Amino acid sequence: MVRRMVDWDGIIDREGPAVWRTVCRLLTHRADAEECFQETFLAALQLWNRQPVRSPRAALQRLATARAIDRLRQRYRARGRQGDEPPALLADPSPRPPDRAAAAELAEDLRAALALLPDKQADAFCLHCLDGYSYREAADALGVPVNEVGVLIHRARARLRDLLAARAPIERHATREVTR
Amino acid sequence: MNPTPPEPNQNDPQPGDGALDEMTAALRDAGADQARTLPPELRRATLQALWAADAGRYERRYARNARLFRRLGAVAAAVLIVAAGWLASQVVYQAWIRQDDPKVRWKYALRPPPPAATTRAAPVEREAPHSQGTGSTTAPGAPTDPLAASVAGRVVFLGSPPKRDVVNLKGRDCAAIHPSITDDSLLVSDGGGLANVVVSASRVDGQPLSGPSPTAPAVLDQRGCQFIPHVLAVMVGQTITVTNSDPILHNVRSLSVDNPGFNFGQPAVAPGPRLPAMQAVERFTIKCDLHPWMAAHVSVFDHPYFAITDPRGAFAIPGKLPDGQYVLTAWHEKLGQKQATVTVKDGQAAATDFTFDASTLREE
Secondary structure (H helix, E strand, O other), X not given: OOOOOOOHHHHHHHHHHHHHHHHHHHOOOXXXXXXXXXXXXXXXXXXXXXXXXXXXXXXXXXXXXXXXXXXXXXXXXXXXXXXXXXXXXXXXXXXOOHHHHHHHHHHHHHHHHHOOOXXXXXXXXXXXXXXXXXXXXXXXXXXXXXXXXXXHHHHHHHHHHHHHHHOOHHHHHHHHHHHO | OOOOOOOOXXXXXXXXXXXXXXXXXXXXXXXXXXXXXXXXXXHHHHHHHHHHHHHHHHHHHHHHHHHHHHHHHHHHHHHHHHHHHHHHHHHHHHHHHXXXXXXXXXXXXXXXXXXXXXXXXXXXXXOOHHHOOOOOOOOOOOOOOHHHEEEEEEEEEOOOOOOOOEOOOOOOHHHHOOOOOEOOOOOEOOOOEEOOOEEEEEEOOOOOOOOOOOOOOEEEEEXXXXXXXOEEEEEOOOOEEEEEOOOOOEEEEEOOOOOOOXXXXXXXXXXXXXXXXXXXXXXXXXXXOOOOOOEEEEEEEOOOOEEEOOOOOEEEEEEOOOOEEEEXXXXXXXXXXXXXXXXXXXXXXXXXXXXXXHHHOOOO
16 A cells, blocks of 8 residues: 655644644643644544545644543543642733733633533534634534534534523623623 | 414524623634744644654554564465475375386386386295305396206296286275286296296105205285285295385285284385294295285295296206105196106206196186
8 A cells, every 4th residue: 555645744834823723722721732732633643544634624623622622621620629720821920901801711611611512512613613614614524414513503502501601601791791 | 362472493592692602702812812823842843743653653564564474474484384295295105106107207216116027927035055044035037047956947838828807996095006906826928938836846755855944034025916926935944024015004814724824914114024934834825805816825845945937937946956856846826736757867957847728727
């Protein structure tokens, strides 16, 4: 069997920034993000060796999202066991303006809720809502029909709403609206 | 009546959607500043990790292929060794079973080939009195030197000899060793000479003859499912060694009455056991129970003055007979026996010939 040579230099140059953005968005800890980035490309190497990949971008985003969600789950599970403080954010540790602090808090709430979603729902939500993939692109990346992507996203939103309502971020949001 | 409330549509805006959208936007923008460019050190480290993983994969594949080729090589070597062994054994076996086949142009002779002869006449296998104790025997097919003998002559078959029977080998395993076997009980040469006739001398006045027994055993071989020689003459006190040159089972059974009997099997090529020495004058037959056509006729004498005719019918009783009158007895297994009187004077006697014809032929 003739082995295809994969141009990893070119792939990292083209798709690396997007993958890096995805893992940074979901994982606030820089070391976690770097580790997740490398794991994504090592998983991609195994995927490339197993089968031909039609869309490197979609495959890498899918792998990055799945691994980042996994890490989120591990983090929140460990935090639940140990009751630690949240890890240092990717941003500089200096005091942040109130708006940025509120946005970071909202983002952290959503991360915690995403960690509780089933795999496919979390992946579909991230690809569509965070990375801006269309339903068709998300369907190609996930390997499912387009209709199923819509169902997955709908269920993910419903579940997130329930989770976020239970954590009462909405009240916080409402309070912030009144303050403005 | 109150109107029925409309069923909620899942596409309708849900409570909390706004908050969720805001959170999504916040998460979408999270870390945007830090993730704007891919850190060069991360790019380099990732590429190195990819190269290392790829190299490891190559090494694992190489090791797996090397293991596979080693195993295949071992299997191929084993198959080659077995095939070579089988081929060599076949070559040796075929050469062995064809060593007597005159049609084969080349052969790996494991043993010296048998003497070329038009008939299967039994050679005279006994020691001449003047060479007793030396272990030498008369050469197969060669008549004894008449000058050293007191009595010589020839045995002739008158008329056309009956056609020799061909043994039916159908269904027998030994057919692979020898394509055909013909009955060798009555062998007549082109000139009418009768082979395998035992000629012996005895005094007319009944006085016994005497002489030392040969120390070397008489050898009776089984080759090609036949006893060779077909007729054997030995002395009292002499032993017989029955050998098997065939790679198949033979059973050697003596039908003797006055001499020690024997009955033993020889599963393959074997030199044969040393049998008890002959004890009495007798004519008996040795048979193979597995191959009914196999028979050897043994004549036991108490003196050394006897001979067996060669393929041309000639005989010469070795040794010097004392002067006097003697009765020569010629015995053939199927034609019976005839006698003639000779006078030995100065150690010599006139040539004596015997004639047989089909009138005395004993059919079995």
